[in-house]
Amino acid sequence: MTDGRTRRREDTRQRLFVAAVELIAEQGFSATTVDDIAARAGVAKGTVYYNFESKTVLFEELLRHGIGLLTAEFRAAVTGLPPREALAALVRAELDYIRRYRAFAQLLLSEMWRTNREWQQTLRLLRGEAIEVIAETVRAGVASGDLPADLDVRTASSALFGVGLVVAVDWLVFQPDRPIEDVQEALLGIVRRVAQT
Amino acid sequence: MTDGRTRRREDTRQRLFVAAVELIAEQGFSATTVDDIAARAGVAKGTVYYNFESKTVLFEELLRHGIGLLTAEFRAAVTGLPPREALAALVRAELDYIRRYRAFAQLLLSEMWRTNREWQQTLRLLRGEAIEVIAETVRAGVASGDLPADLDVRTASSALFGVGLVVAVDWLVFQPDRPIEDVQEALLGIVRRVAQT
DNA sequence: GTTTTTGTACTGACCGGTCAGTCTAGGAAG
């Protein structure tokens, strides 16, 4: 399983992911060429096609990997916490994730609301999984009376997800010199106020 | 000035704008071909290049036109209103605009945070102009004591702009059957709470 | 009022470059 070969291959795939995510974040999927990805990863073009079926599949696996990680961190963040604390933990987890994987966050923000792309279904599905974790928390909060009863669970959940994304990426792109902790504070403040019963 | 020729040409340019904005909203700038745009507008490819210098210039003029309109509506919305009412009017104006030009809003959301694209400077500039209107309102509110003194004007303004965009487009793309008035209510509620002194 | 000229809007075949994907020779690991 973790013999030299598998480890080496896993390493190559990882380098390709990193290269692809950076380039696609900057330029978008269509404007990014496979040659660029291979060059930045320091491998030959053939290696890309040895490791991935196609450019689209590489991107889909990238999305799966990236959002899977986010979903996992969401789950880890909320386990065992009461609703209102869990909500704050989710905001923190999202921003923490964005800080660590800023290129992926930027990519997500740009490609999330597209329609008519081959990988759109995949992305929609993955988005649903991540938001479901938020929705579970919100639902529990509404049921227990910790959150306002008139809160629309689906809307609130997707809004929370999107707002964190846009505010953080906006900060990263347009005011990159300022610390992300400030965004976190601002967002927590907003969520706290909105969550008031 | 408004003879047959100029009117005809203006009409063609308008049709090209409409076709381009829809296609780019769905697929992105790079994935949209000039042939597609021409076909949807019902003109020959050459006509695109008769009316616009290049694909990039067409897109830049599109951005200028679209954001210019938004900025104008922002200005019209705030004139003569006291800070807190002006802020609510801005939210209403933004959502009203997004409802009317949903494709353009979707396009903006997807291309706004890109880096390393030829037209990035243009977009950055235009974004600045639109946000400046918001910033003036916030600044006046902070100065007059109508808004919290510790509000960071630049951050608050760009956050307000971005949040309206994501929440509205998210709704349009993922829950298109529900009325946008609900989003407006939700957003106004949030802004009202955050703006509390 | 008719004919000729001119300028403008548009057309679509075509060109050159680019890019996703293929193929095969060869290097590394065991």
Added chain:
DNA sequence: CTTCCTAGACTGACCGGTCAGTACAAAAAC
């Protein structure tokens, strides 16, 4: 020697941009 993987030249489709030519309205000439 065999197996697994990588390199990078190559191919064919596609796409941005060009250009010689058409259509047609309005002015100019008579």
